[in-house]
Amino acid sequence: MSLESVPPKYAQLVTELQRRIEAGQYPPGSTMPSEHQLIDEFGVSRPTVVAALRVLRDQGWIDSQQGKGRFVRGRPALASLESARAGQVRLAGSEAAVSGEVLQAGVVETPNRIGSLLGLAVPGRAFLRQRLLTLDDAPSELLSLWVPLELAEGTDLTSAAPLKQGVRQHLEARKGVGFDHVIEHIVARMPTAKEAEALSMRADIPVLVVYATARDASGRPLLVVDSVMPADMHELEDAYPLA
Template sequence: MSLESVPPKYAQLVQTLQRRIEAGHYPPGSLLPSENQLIQEFGVSRPTVVAALRVLREQGWIESQQGKGRFVRGRPALASVEQARPGHAYLTTPETGLPGELLEAGAVAVPNRVAALLDLPPKSKAFLRRRLVSRGDEPSEIVSLWLPLDLSEGTDLTSAQPLAQGARDHVQARKGVRFDHVVEQITARMPSTEEVKQLGMPKNTPVLDVYAAVRDPGGRPLAVLAVVLPADRHELEDAYPLS
């Protein structure tokens, strides 16, 4: 779960409590303030407090003991590990920070897989913004952002200029929606002739397909980010706790 950009209230509370834990204000083994105490101190609603405590528990900062309350565990060992999930990176990084060129922007027929992820009928149209990203002056990956047509209206996604915001922030600000969570899938396949040409890669080298399906808090599909990565140039790494 990302806590970057201009975070919602629950994320601000998470960050405040994390800083207090790191500073020793809430030392390991101590009892965290109750929900009612946090509500009164920070002037937020109970759902906001509950959401923040859930994030802290899932990330390993605190633990719950039934009938006793929530106790501080301290800074998790993995808290300093950067989660290099491709979908999150491309959704939050401004295009101005990813040099490249715009390949396509407009309404096109949606592929079957993307249609299923967006919950759209087969052969319908969706908005596509596709960029060829370069790293070290060489083409590195192809990034495609798919949106239902109504969510693309009134945005700058048709502009040939790189976005100064991440796609998540831009769409949320313009359309009043909230990107709540991502379901990410990674598969391998051989590249198309066009991809070989665009990426300047050998024909016999496979590519990794990353599909990041973005949903709102209710589970409604909002966007799909599809990234094509040459397998000989990229390595995907993740870190997670064992519980």
């Protein structure tokens, strides 16, 4: 069985290994197949296997013991409660799957916080793709995608039409970059006048703002997703294990 042609490769491998653990093919306490065995069976590269095993370890499906190998723990107790983070959803999801319109797409001067997250000089300039998302025909979220100029060049981010791919998949295909992790900051504040107008909300209602900075394996910032949401319409939930 080869997963090499199905992107992203490591995510497909994670799904298959989770399926085998849940089905009892890899029972709790058993030794996981070695990296070489997984490479040979699935026809993928070593980095793909290493990434998949790291995800399984971080999520609690397996344990790693130095000099002994990797052992199956089983399905994590919180697996059914875990949900994708806000930044993860915005990077992976197709724009066409979410109702909304593109408000602007072009080069702008970055606010200080965005410039700092992107590692730009102050004042800095970046490409901004901003969309107003709707729920039941009412404004629900102001979503801004901030991309360094060199990464935005030669992409479809300037289009007024919804992207059929997720932003991550689009930039990986067009620019050859590799997304490794996301750092999120959540802020509660009062909306600006422009935000209140765009979201058709009262200026005395706070907003929740999620700043999600996507980085490559070296830590270089690739883009920032900035989500502004009326606090009376949204609730943020997370689930995590206790050590």
